[in-house]
Amino acid sequence: MSTLRAMWRAVLLQVALSRRAPEHALILLIAPMQTTTMLALTVTSHRPDAVANAVLAPGLIGLWVAALDHAGRIVPEDRWAGRFTPMIAAPVPLGPVVAGRVAMVVLVGAAAFAESWLVAALGFGRVVAVADPALFAVAVAVTCLATIGTATLLSAVLVVSRARDVLQNSLGYPFYILGGILVPVAALPGWLHPFSRVVFLSWSAELLRGAVRGDADAWFRPVAAILGLGAAAMAAGLWLTRRYVDRSRREGMVEFA
Amino acid sequence: MEAAVHTSGLRRVYRRGRKDPVVALDDLTLTIERNEIHGLLGPNGAGKTTLVKILSTVLLPSGGSARILGHDVVADTRDVRSLIGLVLGGDRGLYDRLSARRNLLFWGALYRLDARTTRERADALLERVGLAERADDRVERFSRGMRQRLHLARGLLHEPRMLFLDEPTSGLDPVAAGAFRRLVLDLRAEGRTFLLATHDMDEATALCDRVTLIDRGRMLLSADTARVGRFLGERECVDFTHPDPSVAEGLALLPDVTGVERRDGAAWRVHTAGRDGSRRVLGWLLDRDVLTARRGEPSLEEVYLRAVGDRGMRV
Numbered sequence: 332m333s334t335l336r337a338m339w340r341a342v343l344l345q346v347a348l349s350r351r352a353p354e355h356a357l358i359l360l361i362a363p364m365q366t367t368t369m370l371a372l373t374v375t376s377h378r379p380d381a382v383a384n385a386v387l388a389p390g391l392i393g394l395w396v397a398a399l400d401h402a403g404r405i406v407p408e409d410r411w412a413g414r415f416t417p418m419i420a421a422p423v424p425l426g427p428v429v430a431g432r433v434a435m436v437v438l439v440g441a442a443a444f445a446e447s448w449l450v451a452a453l454g455f456g457r458v459v460a461v462a463d464p465a466l467f468a469v470a471v472a473v474t475c476l477a478t479i480g481t482a483t484l485l486s487a488v489l490v491v492s493r494a495r496d497v498l499q500n501s502l503g504y505p506f507y508i509l510g511g512i513l514v515p516v517a518a519l520p521g522w523l524h525p526f527s528r529v530v531f532l533s534w535s536a537e538l539l540r541g542a543v544r545g546d547a548d549a550w551f552r553p554v555a556a557i558l559g560l561g562a563a564a565m566a567a568g569l570w571l572t573r574r575y576v577d578r579s580r581r582e583g584m585v586e587f588a
Numbered sequence: 589m590e591a592a593v594h595t596s597g598l599r600r601v602y603r604r605g606r607k608d609p610v611v612a613l614d615d616l617t618l619t620i621e622r623n624e625i626h627g628l629l630g631p632n633g634a635g636k637t638t639l640v641k642i643l644s645t646v647l648l649p650s651g652g653s654a655r656i657l658g659h660d661v662v663a664d665t666r667d668v669r670s671l672i673g674l675v676l677g678g679d680r681g682l683y684d685r686l687s688a689r690r691n692l693l694f695w696g697a698l699y700r701l702d703a704r705t706t707r708e709r710a711d712a713l714l715e716r717v718g719l720a721e722r723a724d725d726r727v728e729r730f731s732r733g734m735r736q737r738l739h740l741a742r743g744l745l746h747e748p749r750m751l752f753l754d755e756p757t758s759g760l761d762p763v764a765a766g767a768f769r770r771l772v773l774d775l776r777a778e779g780r781t782f783l784l785a786t787h788d789m790d791e792a793t794a795l796c797d798r799v800t801l802i803d804r805g806r807m808l809l810s811a812d813t814a815r816v817g818r819f820l821g822e823r824e825c826v827d828f829t830h831p832d833p834s835v836a837e838g839l840a841l842l843p844d845v846t847g848v849e850r851r852d853g854a855a856w857r858v859h860t861a862g863r864d865g866s867r868r869v870l871g872w873l874l875d876r877d878v879l880t881a882r883r884g885e886p887s888l889e890e891v892y893l894r895a896v897g898d899r900g901m902r903v
Contacts, residue, residue: 336697340693420644421698579646580646583641
């Protein structure tokens, strides 16, 4: 119970921090431009069937950027600012606190979905109708949950890594491709498909497109896959964060401010 | 009743790749009684911070054991964390873009406090440390002294029985440092125990019941602050005031005198070889119409300087 309370406090902390840090909302400035570019391409190439893809892609990219960029900075920033030591000297473990903050960051990224839809409607006069709104809402919700889990793992991986900046800069496009964000997974070479299936974004992209088209019959399997992959990432992230704290205590990597 | 802190043969070694390992703490056995303010002194690199880190559970020892109020810092980490408060000096360690109150609300959750309790305690503590009127101001607008008081409020939020203070008044002006020390004394009166790591000898003398001096990871002495001068053996000193420097020059020639130093204006301190020497110096001063002179023991600072020697700039 107290760990959940700490998670919730971490969410509120991140809300307060993001309100005072305009850079946290950068993705909301980028998403309309991405939408504009993608929609312009689909319109000029006379592909009305790809409009939905062009609107959904910036939303998924927004989630991923939020996970990769902001979530990856949480622990290093706390460390640099001298908050890491009092945090690990507190009874609540660090992992759930990071997860709570990551959750808020991801929710900010999710707003890119709404922005993309508005850009298409207001800027291009293309109102993307969602054939199955309930499934679409479920798909967005489980995608956000899975992103929170994955972001918790990414946060831990980036902290443990000695090449944080390189990783952060290079983990964008591989996941946009494997996640079927830019083009559907079916359009990728066959040997990439098994790799795509372990990236939750590939399931999310298909489910979202299916909800927009209204032809997503077997929705249970992708929802389970998204949640399962997200939960596995969350568990791995919490485990890795604990390992990192233990290693810091063992090797004397914890500095006083 | 268990001591507030007890370490036995505590050892910490830092491995540095292919370089020789650094022994930061070596066989340190120390007891701090409950409700005591205990000073931890030593030059840079002596092992003070390493000891505080181990006792506050953020660093694991390489050997030996340490217990806080009966709980082992390695085996009972969670219990220990509920019992201790960590107050670090410096400008960092807080969320600068948030208000003092918001900072405390977040840290309260990390100590498993519910929202209502955290709010009540945060308000009370902000009042107590003199920040109530600035509670909703961003921390980035706070002076160093105000930040320090907020650090203390954070450390007290979960009502710990043992507090670790690391250079708490470093960089504070004398008024702010004095206020901070009074607050510490008030908190001790409530039954809390303090371990104060400091370089400030005046602070240690003013606050601490006992002090421990460590260097190169080893304990050099641990004693009541008032009696720490006895660690210099038979050495004593005589303090006197006289406007004429020739008196001091004459004193320096006496066989029992090991040194004469000017303290402040007309104030002098004479170091003697022992009690008999002090008596002879006092008699010599009386013969020269010196009206204010008193025998004393070397101060904590003198003991520190003699024990540490010329290590000041070396680590």
